[in-house]
Amino acid sequence: PYYELTLWACLMLRLDLAMLLWKYTQDPCRCALVATLLLYSLKHNAYLERDDDRRRTKEMYEVFEDLALCVLNQAYVTDSETCKRAMLSKWGRLKNYNYLDMAFHAHARNFMAHPACQEIISGGWRGQFKRDTSFMRILLVLVVPPLCITPLVPFDRKVSYRRAVQGRYKMIYIDKLTGLDAIYNRAFAFYTAPVTKFWMHLMMYFIFLGFHTYALLKDMRYIAPFDLTKLAWTEAVVWIWLGIWLISEGIDWLQSVFDNHTKLKYTADAWNRIDMISIFLYVVGLAFRITPDPAYFQAGRTILACNTVILFIKLLMLLEYKPMLGPILLMLREMMKDLGVFILLLLIFMMGWGVAYTALLIPPDRISWQSMAVVFVYPYFQMFGDFYLDVYEGENDSSYIDKEYEAGPNADIGKWQSIAAVALLCVWLMASTVLLVNLLIAMFSDTYRCIKDNQLIIWKYQRYKMLSQYRASFIPPPFTFLHYLMRGIRKVARYCRSKGVDLSNNSDTYYWKDCMIRTFMQDARDEYLSVSDTSGGNETEILAKLQSVESHLKIIRRVGNRTSSLYA
Secondary structure, three states: HHHHHHHHHHHHOOOHHHHHHHHOEEEEEEHHHHHHHHHHHHHOOOOOOOHHHHHHHHHHHHHOOOOOOOOHHHHHHHHHHHHHHHOOOOHHHHEEEEEHHHHHOOOOOOHHHHHHHHHHHHHHHHHHHHOOOHHHHHHHHHHOOHHHHHHOOOEEOEEEEEEEEOOOOEEEEEEOOOOOHHHHHHHHHOOOOHHHHHHHHHHHHHHHHHHHHHHHHHHHOOOOOOHHHHHHHHHHHHHHHHHHHHHHHHHHHHHHHOOOOOOHHHHHHHHHHHHHHHHHHHHHHHHHHHHOOHHHHHHHHHHHHHHHHHHHHHHHHHHOOOOOOOOHHHHOOOOOOOHHHHHHHHHHHHHHHHHHHHHHHOHHHHHHHHHHHHHHHHHHOOOOOOOHHHHHOOOOOOOOOOOOOOOOOOOOOOOHHHHHHHHHHHHHHHHHHHHHHHHHHHHHHHHHHHHOOOHHHHHHHHHHHHHHHOOOOOOOOOHHHHHHHHHHHHHHHHHHHOOOOOOOOHHHHHHHHHHHHHHHHHEEEEEEEHHOOOOOHHHHHHHHHHHHHHHHHHHHHEEEEEHHHHHH
8 A cells, every 4th residue: 555655645745754655666656756746736726824834745746756757767777668668658547647647747847858758759749750751741741642652751660450360460560561551551650640730730720821811801891691692702711611620629628528538628728728719709700790780790800800810829839849939938928927917017007197197187077988098098108108298288189088068167277287297197107117117027037037947848848748739639620520530430440350359368468567567667766766865864763653554454454354254
């Protein structure tokens, strides 16, 4: 029970006890990663009242991440190939996660930046392509699909599975296949590679943006309700594309909700949230666009025009592919949080200055409901140099002020009111352009410096997110239906091939494979502990207590066995 006791010690925030119990676990690296994931969830999702608990949780999180990293490094030095095979082994007790999945969800960035993890990610990203395959060849094959069966795209000597005569599965190299098997396996290996899916999604999205832009600028005109004969063909293509896109995103969302083994939730990805907002605005804009009232048509066209900004923002996903540009996207996300704090402070100052400005320079008899916009409009543009000096001189012809009024003391601006307004304007300019703007620049600089120091580690961590996303992604719209057709054909073919296949020894094979991985990781842990001093100060006392707990557990098991034999 050392694994369960280690997690219990982590929940109790007992670092010395947890480290001592960890030394006796059967799978040390996996146990350390699960403890890291548990401590990360405890640190971010649980409400810890005391500062000491938050500090100890952070400390234990860093310690167990270092332990997992040290064991991984020792295993990689001992045997790199066995280490990488062990990293890909799944664990049924935690959603079939492998080591990389657990490290990714625990935000163990240093662990993910290890060369063993990066070699696995690089190999999974390029699929069965050779290492030196350029993306220009991939784009050329995407434009001319028959080239995928030619040597233009070289493959490694990876294996594919097919049914042998004796009713067992046999491994056959791709480059030795001929006929239809060669065509099918090469096409399947090409189009299922995550790098191919990435460029395919990007290329099809550029085409969609081209149709959308042309339809919005040129072909989107008012037509009679349900008179589709006058609908431009470019706009019809956009409608069909949007419908297929909506169906595919809905299937992804349902799969993430009802599938417990989904590793990445749909709403956890920022790009998926952007897709949801974009599709929602598109549906609303099209609903207004097909209404019989021309005024609603203009409203729908306005919504679609504003939605174009969101559609083009999604092109920023191209930055995640490059090591120098990927962290910039994270900088933008973190700076948006700083910008939210700045906007909150700005609104407080703006409300105070705007109400005082409106009360001083707009008399009661000349104010209207439109004048309420002055509270936000004038202070905002005064930050950028438009001071509206004609208002202080009484020459205000703005549409925000009521023009029909009776002359009198309630309709004129006094001398002292103008002087007070000028003084408040000076205070507002100092507070906005000097204090708040420089505060925002300082917050941006601090965020940039924090991410710049860990730029390479952050990019290596983000690579696995891209790999998981495009490994599970479908063929991009409007060809998503081909994916479901191929998926059905593969299931039928797999069912037909499974008949007569001898799988009786598979469970034993998996058991011995798991035992070999555990033994390999235990040897790496023991070798790491032999060259480093990781013992705590109270190890002797804790070990005595642990032996006492073990003796009690033996007594409990003995009593349980006797009880079960009596009732047998």
